[in-house]
Amino acid sequence: MPVFAAILARLAKAVLTLLAIAVLNFFLLHAAPGDPAVVLAGEAGAADEQMIEQLRERFGLDQPFYVQLGKYVGGIVQGDLGYSFRQGAPVIDLIAERLPATLLLTLTAFVISLSCGIALGVAAAARVGKVSDSLLTTLALLFYATPLYWLALMAVLVFSVWLGWLPGFGYETVGSAYSGFARALDILKHLILPALTLGLFFMAVYMRMTRASMLEVSTADFVKTAKAKGLSGPVIRRRHILRNAILPVVTLAGLQAGQLVGGAVLTETVFAWPGIGRLMFESLAARDYNTILGVFLVSAAMVILFNIVTDIVYRIVDPRIGARS
Amino acid sequence: MSMWKRFSSNIGAMVGVLLLLTVIFIAIFAPLLFSHDPWQMVQRPFLAPFTMQALPLGTDTLGRDVAAQLAYGARVSLLVGLVSTLVALLIGVPLGALAGFYGGYVDEGAMRFTEFFQTIPNFALAIVLVAIFEPTLASITLAIAIVSWPPVARLVRAEVMSVRKREFVDAATLAGLSKPRILVRQVLPNTVSPIIVMASLMVATAILLESSLSFLGLGDPNAMSWGYMIGAARTVIRSSWWLSFFPGIAIVITVLALNLIGEGLNDALNPHLSRKGKA
Amino acid sequence: MSTTLSIEHLTIGLPQGADRPFAVEDVSMSIEKGEILCVVGESGSGKSMTANALMGLLPPGVSVKAGRAMFEARDVLRLPEAEKQALRGASTAMIFQEPMTALNPLMRIGDQIAEVFAAHDRFTQSERREKALALIREVQLPDPEKIIRAYPFQLSGGQRQRAMIAMALALEPKLLIADEPTTALDVTTQAQILKLILDLREKRGMAVMFITHDFGVVAEIADRVIVMREGRVVERGAAAEVLDNPRHDYTKRLLDAIPTGTLPDARQLSETPALEIKGLRKIYRTGGGLFKPVREVRAVDDVSLTVARGEVLGLVGESGSGKSTLGRTAVRLVTPDGGQVLVGGTDLAALSDEDLRKQRHKVQMVFQDPYASLNPRQRIMGAITDGPITRGIPRKEAEARARELLEIVGLGADAASRFPHEFSGGQRQRIGIARALAMDPELIIADEAVSALDVSIQAQVLDLLRELREKLELSILFITHDLRVAAQLCDRIAVMQKGRLVEIGTVHEIFLSPQQDYTRQLLAAVPGADWEQQRTASA
Amino acid sequence: QEAGGRLDIVVQPEPPGLMLGLVQNGPTQLVAGDIYEGLLIYNTDLEPQPGLAESWEISEDGLTYTFKLHEGVKWHDGEDFTADDVVFSADVFLRETHARLRASLAYVESVTALDPLTVEFKLKEPFGPFISVFEAATMPMIPKHIYEGTDFATNEMNATPIGTGPFKFDEWVKGSYIHLVRNEDYYIDGLPYLDEVYYRVIPDAASRAVAFETGEVDVLPGGSVENWDVPRLTEMEGVCSTGEGWEFFAPHAWMWLNNREGPTSNKLFRQAVMYAMNREFMKDVVWNGFGKVPTGPISSKTNFYSDDVTHYDYDPDKARELLAEMGYDGEPVRILPLPYGETWQRWAEAVRQNLTEVGINVEIDSADVAGWNEKTSQWDYDMAFTYLYQYGDPALGVSRNYTADRIKKGSPWNNVEGYENPELDEKWFAAATMVSPEERQAAYEEIQKEIVDDVPVAWMLELEFPTIYRCNIKDLVTTGIGVNDGPRNAWIEK
Ligand SMILES: Nc1ncnc2c1ncn2[C@@H]1O[C@H](COP(=O)(O)OP(=O)(O)OP(=O)(O)O)[C@@H](O)[C@H]1O
Ligand SMILES: Nc1ncnc2c1ncn2[C@@H]1O[C@H](COP(=O)(O)OP(=O)(O)OP(=O)(O)O)[C@@H](O)[C@H]1O
Ligand SMILES: [Mg+2]
Ligand SMILES: [Mg+2]
Ligand code: NI
Helix, strand or coil, X not given: CHHHHHHXXXXXXXXXXHHHXXXXXXXHXXXXXCCHHHHHHHHCCCCCHHHHHHHHHHHCCCCCHHHHXXXXXXXXXXXXXXXXXXXXXXXXXXXXXXXXXXXXXXXXXXXXXXXXXXXXXXXXXXXXXXXXXXXXHHHHHHXXXXXXXXXXXXXXXXXXXXXXXXXXXXXXXXXXXXXXXXXXXXXXXXXXXXXXXHHHHHHHHHHHXXXXXXXXXXXXXXXXXXXXXXXXXXXXXXXXXXXXXXXXXXXXXXXXXXXXXXXXXXXXXXXXXXXXXXXXXXHHHCCCHHHHHHHHHHHHHHHHHHHHHHHHHHHHHCCCXXXXX | CHHHHHHHCCHHHHHHHHHHHHHHHHHHCHHHHCCCCCCCEXXXXXXXXXXXXXXXXXXXXXXXXXXXXXXXXXXXXXXXXXXXXXXXXXXXXXXXXXXXXHCHHHHHHHHHXXXXXXXXXXXXXXXXXXXXXXXXXXXXXXXXXXXXXHHHHHHHHHHHHHHHCCHHHHXXXXXXXXXXXXXXXXXXXXXXXXHHHHHHHHHHHHHHHHHHHHHCCCCCCCCCCHHHHHHHHHHHCCXXXXXXHHHHHHHHHHHHHHHHHHHHHHHHHCHHHHHHHHC | CCEEEEEEEEEEECCCCXXXXXXEEEEEEEEECCCEEEEEECCCCCHHHHXXXXXXXXXXXXXXXXXXXXXXXXXXXXXXXXXXXXXXXXXXXXXXXXXXXXXXXXXXXXXXXXXXXXXXXXXXXXXXXXXXXXXXXXXXXXXXXXXXXXXXXXXXXXXXHHHHHHHHHXXXXXXXXXXXXXXXXXXXXXXXXXXXXXXXXXXXXXXXXXXXXXXXHHHHHCCEXXXXXXXXXXXXXXXXXXXXXXXXXXXXXXXXXXXXXCCCCCCCCCCCEEEEEEEEEEEEEEECCCCCCEEEEXXXXXXXXXXXXXXEEEEEECCCCCHHHHHHHHCCCCCCCEEEEXXXXXXXXXXXXXXXHHHHHHEEEEXXXXXXXXXXXXXXXXXXXXXXXXXXXXXXXXXXXXXXXXXXXXXXXXXXXXXXXXXXXXXXXXXXHHHHHHCCCCEEEEECCCCCCCHHHHHHXXXXXXXXXXXXXXXXXXXXXXXXXXXXXXXXXXXXXXXXXXXXXXXXXXXXXXXXXXXXXXXXXXXXXXXXXXXXXXX | CCCXXXXXXXXXXXXXXXXXXXXXXXXXXXXXXXXXXXXEEEECCCCEEECCEEEEEECCCCCEEEEEECCCCECCXXXXXXXXXXXXXXXXXHHHHCHHHHHHHCCEXXXXXXXXCEEEEEECXXXXXXXXXXXXXXCCCCCHXXXXXXXXXXXXXXXCCCCCCCEEEEEEECCCEEEEEECCCCCCCCCCCCCEEEEEECCXXXXXXXXXXXXXXXXXXXXXXXXXXXXXXXXCCXXXXXXXXXXXXXXXXXXXXXXXXXXXXXXXXXXXXXXXXXXXXXXXXXXXXXXXXXXXXXXCCCCCCCCCCCCCXXXXXXXXXXXXXXXXXXXXXXXXXXXXXXXXXXXXXXXXXXXXXXXXXXXXXXXXXXXXXXXXXXXXXXXXXXXXXXXXXXXXXXXXXXXXHHCCCCCCCCCCCCCCCHHHHHHHHHHHHCCCHHHHHHHHXXXXXXXXXXXXXXXXXXXXXXXXXXXXXXXXXXXCCHHHCHHHCCEECC
């Protein structure tokens, strides 16, 4: 099957890209001032030369730069993301531990934002020029313009502190011993606020884009054809306009879905969500190189993966791709 | 001309312009509006707003004038927004233009390079860059520029690629014009409108990014910005709501204004839509 | 016969800022059952607006101001939206001008046709499919089983047009409105479609409103004709009447401007070649991306020909036969895969980029699409003088020459300070010609230089080219799909088919004793040939 | 006392590891303080109390320390805790891994197990503060049977620490919480009262406050929330707070003034800085009134403190005079705040404002934690905020910042300011090895008097980190290290 082969070819290319990214990231991070050994020593509240020497040796920092790079890249080729000396665990384990939480958060936010965004965009486009359209558009603009963390803090304040409806942070009720459905429900409760805050911004983006795209497509000739067939407005919007209008939204969404994975630092921080965005941020402060590199690599892989998914979705939505030059 | 007419008859866009001009005015004349600088401790801390005439918006954790901070903060936030957008354009436009125009290896190379910046989540990259360069106004601006140019490059590339295929480019080639000249004189002018629209949105995004960085403690400690204000106030959000509320509103208003302008430009530059929008 | 549609005193208002207050003003017309009414007229005369008004599909801002249109004893202009909707597709149907964009690119052809039934709640799911299939057969689309599952992009222009027709005919409407349904098509396909419409009219007795600017088509199918100009009906009558005895000045002018089929006398051609093409080949490879197989198109396949100094060589052939590619290869906008192009004896391929740039001025091109070939953000003066100035001619001099040329092409010197969008199609075409001439070329490749034009403007441009040929000893490679135009202007004609040169000869040879089947087919497909003959005979 | 119940305590930031012998940063101490134990415990007056050692004896000459271990102590994996473990911990493991203790172990000649329950430390020379090094984080007891002969740093058991403490490690969900459960076999019957302890990781200070408000967590150890939030939280019903439990650490905040170069190398300038700062105001505004303005290097909570020194009260005019005297030319100085949250940032801003007012040209430098470590340990700063623990004795926690032998590039925990005063160095050394407390008191008084005039660093504040907790939690803070070993005795009133 050629499509399958093509996907394989693409994956192969992606692997090369990833490797290049790993190398570049390595340079980037090592350009940062700060030394993980010193940080670790510093945190201990006391340190002497012997200790720092020991740490540097353990981290492999006493070796020349190119040896470190070579070792790192060599490891990656074998699927080894290295070892976090700070946390005393293989990076891959650290990430694997955090990734599900991040994926849960970001995918939920993504699904919410995409579905609501498109729905609202369609609604606004259908009412273009009317008061309800202006209302929706302005609302979207507000979500777009409000700093994410501000929204997050406010959400916690209102729904968690004042109303007490939803937990304000965390991934699940700690030590609740919930299992099965109860646990899922518990996690869902914790998920609502962060997913909403993270999703609102993107919802606004998708909505505006859908609206613009719908309006543009609605001037296309084939819409007139559809009208000439005697189709009703809603049917035309659903069957003809939306499908064509959604393509640019899909492209953008694909790119952002990937980015979300590593980009939810703020939300994860405010809501104490144990995801990899925070892992990255905390590792950065400690110059825990292997961990940051690992997170970057994983999120780059996500971006690439989502791009491939986007391409496939695109092919499903638009039959011209793959045939057109 | 007709574009300007369309633009000026768009109420939203004009509201945006008005708001932005107000913010710019306040930013420029901050030193005249306030006799003290925003770091100066002028009163007791946590003075509620509207209680003292001289300090209409109250004071912050150290007893500094919130209103003055807001005005001075406008300077930094706008500056970061504008300059980083400018820098992003300076990187993205030439790169995208060259890639789109020359195609082949140039394109391949440029796009791989762009891809690299796109695969790292841009907020994460901004954090790393600021940490590397250490947070100063310049490094923050640069970091924001560095994470925001790839979409510009892609947009410009796509536009240039489509314009390059238009026949007037062939006509220019036939007239014996050199390639760089064709690129600069014939192709690029035809890609300005989407770039302008994008730029207006980028300024908004940059202001938000700066404030997010500040929130994480990666702001320039010597520059009073709205992001700094919110970041500093978030721990007292419960007891002193105004400390994060006013700068929050300022950001919302500015970003809103820029968006309205961007949307207005978008409609104005795209007559198709504007006709629709008003009908 | 009974009247299917009668339009009475229709006036359609345009939004503010349009070029005139009404798109059409006080227009009346009626169509009988089983009748074909052709609406002709200059571009912008309100033909499409009338049609759209009938369908209730006027663009925003445009509205019916007065008059009524009686269809089945109801005024279709004033029906509530729901009733209009019920009418559309079922009783009245429309074929749009642009088949390329009138189909939803993301929906299978079969579904798009079946959707008409769905819209009016007819039949079950499987019946709809059956019906769609039957319609596809009826419009003679090849391989119906496959077509029904195909997407529009997989169909050729003519095929799409037929799919559109199938859709319009799905519910056997009583009234079919066809808005320039064949302008985009080459003569052979055009002939097929005309035949189809005639057949259907016979079979179903529907009334047809046929909008066109091609008098050949009118002669071929019209029962009655209406001529419009600036929103008003200027003449109406039976087809034969209007075509043979036009009464209104405008109609007369239109008819006069039609290129006659009479062949000009042969001229003596110079010996020196201006352009030599030897064994030229160009293969386009597209796709080959990730998911795509490589597709090869032999656009030009081993073509050799010569254009002598002062000669006009016509290049004809159906759409996609490689004419433009050949022309573009001659000016080296396209790099050939094989063969040689010699311009005035020099091989452009052998030149370095820099030298090529210096030699560019020798061959110029007038592009097929005049609007696309002008930079929308550059004033006309810049467009014309850019080339000469790059060549080293002082700005003053170049500008003076540009003004002069604009006068020559009949635009007036002050056109220089305007932007392209401020001109009409015909004017732009002439700007293109002025631009080519400004370079003092030895050879001009004129690619469909008049196809976009009204017959009257077309005539002006042809005159200009003829004049230049005489005055400047200019050689022209004249690419066209319109055989009538070719017959008028050219010394010799080359016929292309699928990238190959099938025949080349003097105008007389090609028209009077074509050697190849393909050439004969092309000639036979010219619409209104009979009428044409009559006309020339009586002239 | 009532048994049972669960305690949720905030830990910030998330500890890098829990193996107390390898990592001794604040969060690790907080959590691992329940898992590992030392031979002694120190009460809030810093007097040694029985820990794993039931009793101890110090010889007259101050050279021999003999500890009698508690009977029936078991490691969490069921093995017996014996004198061999003590020897292994002090002499093998910690000598290799524990930098701070290593300095004290330099005085130790030998560690011997006299019998399974008796250990003897022999010193080379008398070392006054030696009795203060047996706290859990300073000399934690490490299980010999797990670590002997292995590479300590990469031993797999580091992930599931085994100690003797009242709580056992159960689970660590990275980024969320660490779960400890009651050690059923704890050697003191009935202790601990609690069933389990959760250490909760909540990265944002505001969220931590919310967590406490909404009842998610019960204890906010010192420094978990910004000081501005403290009054609001403590005013809530059923909420108590205490400043106790930090005596052993006595965190002392100052600004390193770079003694090597720039304006800060001038003593007059440094004195001007002291006079220019309104430290009382800063304490009241920035620290919300918590803490105490220090008079010199030794905290008033630490032994051998003396008040008899020059007092630098807020006096901007005097500061200006001093600046004029030195001929300050407006050369800019950079302030590097400690990247530990908003309070520290505000503090730096307040200092900048004060210094600006007397005409000093100030700029705030900025760095994240790694950057701060790098800059300070590479001496790339003019003024840099820091705070250090005093560990109950000037010889353990104070002198290391002022003696010239502790000027070493690369570490942020020594004489970073580059202060050199050989005369005073002698006095520091002498004071450390004196045996009688009276002698030591006199020596340190002299030292304080002298050093305060030199202003090697700008002493800013004796930090006070109130611990906030719900009032129904009893006996949470009973020792000099507060919450670090608090759950051992804590119980919840139903
Ligand atoms: N959407 C619109 N808004 C305003 N004016 C319009 C619009 N569409 C068409 N017009 C104007 O209405 C008039 C009639 O246009 P119409 O499309 O009916 O011409 P036509 O006879 O079909 O011409 P053609 O042969 O070029 O298709 C023209 O003057 C045109 O400029
Ligand atoms: N840039 C291109 N890439 C791929 N295929 C092309 C390209 N340009 C033209 N073709 C293909 O080459 C063939 C010849 O095209 P060309 O434009 O020369 O035809 P033409 O004779 O000028 O047709 P028309 O009368 O429609 O202008 C067509 O099949 C066309 O699809
Ligand atoms: Mg029309
Ligand atoms: Mg062509
Ligand atoms: Ni204009």
